[in-house]
Structure formats: C-alpha cells, structure tokens
Amino acid sequence: MKWEVVIGLETHAQLSTRSKIFSGSSTAFGASPNSQASAVDIALPGVLPVLNKGAVERAIRFGLAVGAKIAPRSIFARKNYFYPDLPKGYQISQYELPVVQGGSLSVMVGDKEKTVRLTRAHLEEDAGKSLHEDFQGMSGIDLNRAGTPLLEIVTEPDMASAEEAVAYAKALHALVQWIGICDGNMQEGSFRCDANVSVRRPGEPLGTRCEIKNLNSFNFMEKAIQYEVRRQIELIEDGGKVVQETRLYDPDKDETRSMRSKEDAMDYRYFPDPDLLPLAITPAWIEQVRVNMYELPRERKKRYMDEFGLSAYDASILISDLDISNCFEGLLTKGPLDVNRNYANPKLSANWVIGQVARKRNDDDSSKAEFWILSATLGQLLKRIVDGTISEKIAKELFDVFWNEDKASGLCRGPEAVDQIIAANGLTQISDSGEIEKIVDTVLAANAQQVADYKSGKEKAFNSLVGQVMKATKGKANPAQVNDLLKKKLAG
Template identity: 50%
Template sequence: MAEYEAVIGLEVHAQLLTESKIFCSCSTRFGNDPNENVCPVCSGMPGVLPVLNERAVEYAAKMGMAIDCALNPVSVFARKNYFYPDLPKGYQISQFELPIAEHGKVDILVDGVAKTIGVTRIHMEEDAGKNIHSATDNASYVDLNRACVPLIEIVSEPDMRSADEAVAYLKELRSILVYLGICDGNMEEGSFRCDANVSIRPKGQEEFGTRAEIKNVNSFRNVHKAIEYEIQRQKDCLEDGEAIVQETRLYNPDKNVTASMRGKEEAHDYRYFPDPDLVPLKLDPAKLEQWKAQLPELPRVRRQRFENDFGLSANDAATITAERDLADYFEAACAAYAQPKKIANWIMSELLREMGEAKLAAAQLKLAPSDLAKLVKLVDEGVISGKIGKQIFPDLFAQGGDPEALVKAKGLVQISDSSALEEAIDAVLAASPAEVEAYKGGKTKLMGFFVGQVMKATKGQANPGLLNQLLAKKLS
C-alpha cells in the first residue's frame, strides 16, 4: 500500500475593523437588522461610484508588514465576475494580478518543531451579502449588510503537511491580526474564516495531487477535523482505484464529513479585468513609514520575551501571548507583584478554566490584574493556603474585588499560630489512638491521614508547612 503525504494550503478571509465599508460610508456593525447598513453603492445601483476607504488600505499594508511581505507600490482593483443572489453588482471588487502585498511568511511551532509557512499574497476585496433560507416561509432572503465590508484575503503557499500544522498557522495568523487591532478574529461571526485546499501525493513525489477546496469552516476544531477527514477520504479513493475530482466541498460538523458542493472554477472563469471605476492604488512611502512605526510588539516577539525575561515555559508563553489582552493582563499583574512564574501558574490553571466556562475574553474580566497579583501574594506570604486561594477564586472571578477583604469577610485567614495548631493536632491524635500506634509501628503513610483530619478540623485554614512540622514532632 502506497504511503501518502498531505499538501495543504489555506485561504483566509479577515474582516478589517473599519467603522465604514470599503467603498462607501455605510456602517460595518455586526448584528443590525437585515439591510439596515445599505446604500446605493453597496446594493449595486446603476451609475454609482465606489470610493476607497484609506483605513482599509492602512490595515492591509500593516498586515503585509507584520508577516514580512513585499508591499507593491502600485496595486490594482479588479472585477471578479460571477452571479449569485448575495452579489448585487454581478461582480466582486477584488485584486488579482497586482495585489497589495506578496511573498510573506508565518513561523509556527508544532510539537516543539519550528516551521515557516510561505504566504503567496494578501489582497483586498469586498465581502458579499448573506443568503438566508427559511424553511418556514419556503423562501430565501438576501441581507446586504455585509456586502462591501472590507476584507483581506491571505493566501498561503501549499507548505502545510498536516491538520496540526494548518491549525497552528491559522492560530498564529489570527493572533497577528488581533495584535495589530485590524481584525477581531471572531470565527463564529465570520470575521475570520478559512477555506482549505487539500490534496495528497505519494511520499517523495514532487508533483501535487488533485486538490479539493473545503469552504468556510468556522472553528479551529472543525478546520482540524475537516482536513483530517478529507485526507482520509482522498486516500480511500486512490486505494479503491478512483480518481480525485477537483471540486469545492462543504464540511458537515454534525456528521464529520465533507460533501461535494460544485466543480472548482479556475481563475479565468471569473473573467477578471481592472475595475474602470477605481484608479490604481499607489502607496505613499511616507505613509508606509508612519504605519510601520505604529506596529505593536508581535506575538512571536512577545512570546520570546516572556520566555527570556519572565522565565516562562514555551507552552505557557505561547498560551498567554496568543491573545493580546491576556498578555497585557499578565504583564499588568507582574507589575503589581514581580512573581511571573507564580502568576502564570494561576492564569494557566484557574483563570483560563473560569474564562472557558464563562466564555469570557480577557478584556471582559472583572478580576483586575492587580487583584490577581494580590491573591498570589497572600498565598506566598502564608496569609491563606493555596487551597483556600483556589476555593475563593470563583467568587473573585465572578465579582472582582480585593481578595484580602474577601478572605477576612469569610474568616479564611490561615492559622499560623503554633499553639492554636497544637490544640487541633492534640485533639486529632487523641481521637485516633489506633492510627497513632500504627504510624509509630512504621506505617508512615498515615501522616496524610493526620494532616487531612487537622485540615478538616481547621476548615482548611491550617498552615500546611507548620502543620507538617508540628505533626512530625508530636509523632516522633
């Protein structure tokens, strides 16, 4: 049986965070009533003229700079001709032969192995509207709120060889976009979406196999599952003697299958030609220098700094820097209490778990970074135990506020007074003569039993270090 390898390239559409659309002044706000954000330009009325949004150009150029693309001093908008109900003009304004940026790269890390994924091009285009199909009404509707919303399409080289690499590339790309502040990265709302081109070939073969394009997969998990399924489907086809058909396929997450949607069009089928209503876009060198100076510290640089300066593990640094707001939160907490490894441990274990359950982003947290730092300090100083810290963490997460005040209000201050602890220990030992005898007879694992009983008697408030020390002394 032949051994195959996958060849994967991704086309990512990122909606730019402009307030108005790319060729008109309509709002880009998500969630408005259908056809509320519409004017004669984005609804394709005859005789209207598009006007390019400069902020969209700025954002596209910044993304090009961030992934080491060459920016073309002159780029051209083209008409991509096809008919679909959500495309009122009968064509989409995009870029074809001369995009705004080309030949970039994105570095990824999968299972500790670094790899560079090439980026073929970044081009600007407008989004289409949205078809809404109603089984109740037995009718289809078109919402043009999204028509003419500014997008950049980021086209990778076919450099990925597994679903893991594809998801790592997507996550890094999304992090860069969000760090730049040019896209919110929301896959559920469609502001960050991906088409995957997947083919397989016998290992060692240079020539690519026939590819299938999987459209608009809306989560990292589904991207992974769709690619894995498609690789296996193509292997099964070849092993059964069937030819792979070049086509567009849709992923069904409920059944975890891809299904044929249509035969794949080639570029020439779209009859691209320069848009006569838009002059070529010429980038001003002075503007480019200004935009370059505004670029923030990017995820890969911040990740490395967190490892070098804060001593974080590669995994912790990657997780914390994946979202810019979370990385800012971490740095603010460290500024309040300079124990980065301990703060990172609380973020990785307690904070991220609560955020996941509440489905909250770092920017929405009620627990201030300085209060998380104060909680870690309370544990360090022995005011409370780590167990009590974890016990009160859900309340702090839900309500925010001063952890010291909460500890006092709940009467949870750790008992570090030797005489008070000795009283509790004496009571436990007196109530457990058989266990004391067994311990002295060599069953030293019973130490855990005594610690547990004292902790129970003190409602978890005994200082663990002092407790162990006093117990060992009394049992010797």
C-alpha cells in the same frame, strides 16, 4: 502504506472598519436587509469606489504582525462573474500585486512549535447575501454585507494534519483580534476559512487538491479535513483518482460533498480596476501604524521566555489571546514583587493566569471573551499568598468567589475587597507555630496507624497526615510550617 497530508488554508477576515471598503455605508452586523446599502453598494449606474484608508491600515497591521513584506505599490483588480449578490458583476479584489506578501505565523501544535508560511494577504470586498427563505419560490437579496472589507489570508501548503490546520486557524483567529483588525466572530461570518487538502505518498509530488468550504467553526474544520483525508486515501487505495474540485462540508452528515469541479471553474477575467489608482504605501505610513500597535504576540512570547524563564508552552498559552496576555501583563505591575528581582513574580503570575484565569474563561461561554476579575484584584490576591496571609488553596477559592460573584453583579471589585473578604471570613493563614504544633500533636495522636506506616517507609502516609492537619485548620495552616513540624515530630 503511509500517507502524507498536505493542507493550505485561505481565511477571509472581515476588517473591523466602521464603514465599507469602497463606500461610506455602515458595516454593522444584523441590520434590516438593504438598510446599509448605498448607491455604491447596489452599483447604480455611474457610481465609483473610493478606498477606505482604515482597511489599508488594518492590512498594514497584519503585515507587520506576521513579518511580511508590505507592498509599496499594490493593485486592485476586478474579478468578473455574475451572481445576484454581487451587484457590479465583479468583485474588487487584489490579484497580481497584493498588499501583504509573504510572512509567517508560528503556532503550537501540542507542545511543538510549527511555523506556517503565508503566501499573501490581500484586500477585497465581501459580497451580499442571497436569502432563500420566506419568499415563496423567489430569492431575496440583502446587500448590507456587500462591500464589507475583507483581508484574504492565504498560507503555503504547510500543514500536515487537521490538528495543525486547526492550530494555525486558532492562532490566526487570536492574532487578528490581538491586532484589532477583526472581531473574530465566526457565527456572524467575520472569520471564515477554506481548506485546500491533498494526500500523497512520502517522496511523491503533491497530490490533486480539493478545496473545502463552509468550515465555520474550528470543530467543523477538524472534522471536515479528517473526513476529506480519509475520503481521498480510500479513493486512491481503491484505484480511483482525486478530482480537483470545490467541496462543501455538511456538518449534519459529517461529510464533504462536491460543489463544482475544475471544469466548471469560472474564468474570472481579472484585470486592474481602472476606477482605482494603484495603492501606494509609504515607509512613513507603515512606521506610523507600527508605533501605534501593541507589542506583538511573538515579541511578548520571546520576552516571557528570555526575561522570565517561562517555558515555550507556558509562554504560548499566555500569548494565545490579547486579554489573557494583558491580564498577565497587569499582574507584572500590580502583583507581588519577586523578592529576588525588581519586577513582579512572573512564574506565580503565569501559573495563575494559565491555571485559573484561562481555565475559568474557557468554562464560561467562550464566544464571549469576558474577564470577571481585575488584574489589580488578582494581583492583591497573589500578594497575600506571597506574604503568607492566605494559603494558595484559600486563594483559589477566593478567586472563584470573585469571578462568580462579580460576573453575577456585572461589577468587578477592586483590590481592597481582597483584604476585606479575608478579614470578614477569618481566612488568614495560621502561621503561629505554637497553634499549628498543637493541631499537629492532636492529629498524630489520633492517627497512630499512619504514623506507624510512615515510619515503616510508606511515604504516602505523610501526605495523609498533612491533609488531616489542613482539614483541621480548614485549610488555613501554613503548609510549609505543617510540613516542617510533621517531619520534625515524626523523626523525633
């Protein structure tokens, strides 16, 4: 029997404001407990919240980035419940009228494009933390995080597999960093996802869902959803029923466990916070935010496809994060000009950014998105490929040299270093046909068997001969010339 999986995600993105959403305290991570908790954060009697404009501005940025409606009037509401890390006994959130309404995010799942609709995104404050270690039978409360601004981003139940959910989460993760509203640091809890998972047989109404928490890496998210889908299917196939509940993912055991059932669900008694006025956002404010934003990923993707003829897949990798995309943008102005057009050679640049830069960065510790080559330097390298000074093979070796050495020294060298290194190491491509011809002759003479094989129709033998020539020139021979000469000689 076939099953359909239905997944919706809720993501809490901590907004990158310097101060908290309703107080002036710092939001910096890692300070000693309660050193960043003001009278407002610890909810002394008589204190009042004042909304941080920067948090709203970031919500507007997000709304623009996902093509959502930005509510001209939204309401802050109190979500009432008791917990020691919630100093006021309520969380200020948005309920009936959120600041961002609708929108969507297009993501690549493998080489297919998938659009995930967003329900809403609303502003709220983070809670503090309970510290259960080090207090011998007691709990400590650290309110440094209390009041950190959050944007809670809620999708429609549009994802049909763990793979799709992870693809969406990754795209969202890249987007919030791209538009500069969240640092994306999952270890520090800046970007936290919960998944609502249900299964059904095709054509049936939605099944009962479970919410899975504690998905603090993409890897855990994938495993947790896969586990939960298996659990629900097995449960139903064994004649059981899925109970609506909140479940916690345990990465050590790779399973989800029941945390609380719907019956235990609290009545949060939401009502509009009388301490805060309705949040009014004017078209002028939205426009002011818009003009100060980077070109959005989806806009860039369209441009890469329309103007440069890149495939959807390549374009989607180029916009997978802002640094990668900006590297490519840099090459467009600093790299080699396309001889047929009046802008730089975008296909070569795209291949290099995807094949080399993105790869190299992935090899490094991917939590630290650092670049160890300047666009101008890489552009110079590509120029030397295009003008025939060096072969692509040499260029790739040089790229690794630049990246590794500059990473070690902590200093990125400029474009002039490219020519210096080529000259100092004698890496210039051999394009003198006389010189290449001599080497080709030598190789042909020494490899009579391959020559015979080629002449008898074994195409593979030709590649072997090219390889011999390249080896003899330490990779410096111009491959096009080698090909031409070999073909001429073998035909003759």
